[in-house]
Amino acid sequence: xQSVTQLDSQVPVFEEAPVELRCxxxxxxxxxxxxxxxxxxxxxQLLLKYLSGSTLVESINGFEAEFNxxxxxxxxxxxxxxxxxxxxxxxxVSGMNSGYSTLTFGKGTMLLVSP
Amino acid sequence: xxxxxxSPTHLIKTRGQQVTLRCSPKSGHDTVSWYxxxxxxxxxxxxxxxxEEERQRGNFPDRFSGHQFPNYSSELNVNALLLGDxxxxxxxxxxxxxxxxxxxxxxxxxxxVT
Numbered sequence: 329x330q331s332v333t334q335l336d337s338q339v340p341v342f343e344e345a346p347v348e349l350r351c352x353x354x355x356x357x358x359x360x361x362x363x364x365x366x367x368x369x370x371x372x373q374l375l376l377k378y379l380s381g382s383t384l385v386e387s388i389n390g391f392e393a394e395f396n397x398x399x400x401x402x403x404x405x406x407x408x409x410x411x412x413x414x415x416x417x418x419x420x421v422s423g424m425n426s427g428y429s430t431l432t433f434g435k436g437t438m439l440l441v442s443p
Numbered sequence: 444x445x446x447x448x449x450s451p452t453h454l455i456k457t458r459g460q461q462v463t464l465r466c467s468p469k470s471g472h473d474t475v476s477w478y479x480x481x482x483x484x485x486x487x488x489x490x491x492x493x494x495e496e497e498r499q500r501g502n503f504p505d506r507f508s509g510h511q512f513p514n515y516s517s518e519l520n521v522n523a524l525l526l527g528d529x530x531x532x533x534x535x536x537x538x539x540x541x542x543x544x545x546x547x548x549x550x551x552x553x554x555x556v557t
Contacts, residue, residue, distance in 0.1 A: 332485075360544055371447070371533055371548035372486070379544060418485050428544050429537065430476060430499055433485030 330355040330421045334434035341441055343411055349404040349437045351419030359421040360428050361402040363393055366416040366436075375417070378402065414441045445470055447536050447549035455555045456524050464519040464552045468536030474498075475517040476546060477509060480531040492517050493539055521554075529556045 335350040353359065360379050364372040376387040383395040393404045402419060416436045422428040448467045456462050468475050474493045478486035488501035492511035506522045515536075521528055531553050535546040 334485075364548075369550075371550045372535075373548070374545055377545070420485075422544065426499055429474070429539070430488045430491060430501070431478075431486070431535075431546060432488070433478075435483070435485045 329425075330357075330359060330423045330432045332419050332421055332432055332434035334419055334437050336437050337435065338438045338440065341409055341439070343441055343443050344408045346407050347405065347409050347439065349417050349419075349439065351402045351404065351434060353400050353402065353419070353421050355400075355421060355423055357424040359423050361393075361395060362420040362422070362431065363387075363391070363402070363404050364418045364420060364433075366418065368415075372418065375404075409439070409441050411441050411443065413439060415439060447534055447547050449532075449534050449549040449552050451552060452550070453553045453555075455557060457557055458524055458526060460524050461520065461522045462524060462554060464521075464532050464534075464554070465516065466519070466534030466536075466549060467516045468534075469547045472536035472538055472547070473515055474537045474539050475511060475515065476535045476537070477517070477519045478533040478535065479503070480533055480551070482530070486533055489519070524556045526556050529554060 331354045333352045362377045363375040378395045386392045418436045419434045420431040476491040477489040480486040490500040491498045495511045508520045511517045531551040533551045534549045537546045
């Protein structure tokens with residue numbers, strides 16, 4: 329089984345400031361890692377994923393996350409946030425025991441960007 | 444290309460009643476998973492359907508059951524509703540092909556049990 333811990337339930341930040349959303353996971357099997365974003369009254373959208381290869385993965389809208397196996401972390405970063413980045417962010421893992429086909433989510437981090 | 448659709452958008456039921464939620468997967472997808480997202484929590488995996496059979500199941504009681512149809516659409520049924528079943532129910536579709544590993548989520552059905 330897997331578990332995901334998102335250490336911050338809410339992260340307030342000013343527009344154009346950098347931000348880091350923290351995610352740690354626990355698993356006894358190999359995992360794939362994901363970040364999803366949820367805007368108000370909407371479903372989840374995949375932001376980025378790590379399956380293999382380079383430990384640094386990037387999204388098309390400027391977010392990046394780095395897989396750190398020794399620290400079992402997959403923190404999400406953005407060097408300069410916009411008002412439109414305000415949303416709930418979920419870190420998730422899928423494990424080899426499920427054929428990597430089901431997701432275990434953290435509780436989410438609400439990113440609040442203010443002017 | 445239509446994404447994942449779910450119906451209804453909102454639903455209010457009374458304790459003890461039964462409810463059916465519906466999901467149509469993204470075009471070309473063959474696998475449907477259901478998740479429950481309680482207020483302030485991350486989504487929790489309920490079960491997954493592929494080839495009209497339940498392929499995997501999370502830690503949910505038998506009151507939660509499902510079905511997948513030949514056109515890959517799916518239903519989630521919950522019997523004997525409890526107040527604690529109030530949540531956003533998310534459907535996600537994917538391809539069983541292991542090269543993708545991506546799940547596409549619908550907008551969800553908000554269930555309120557009174």
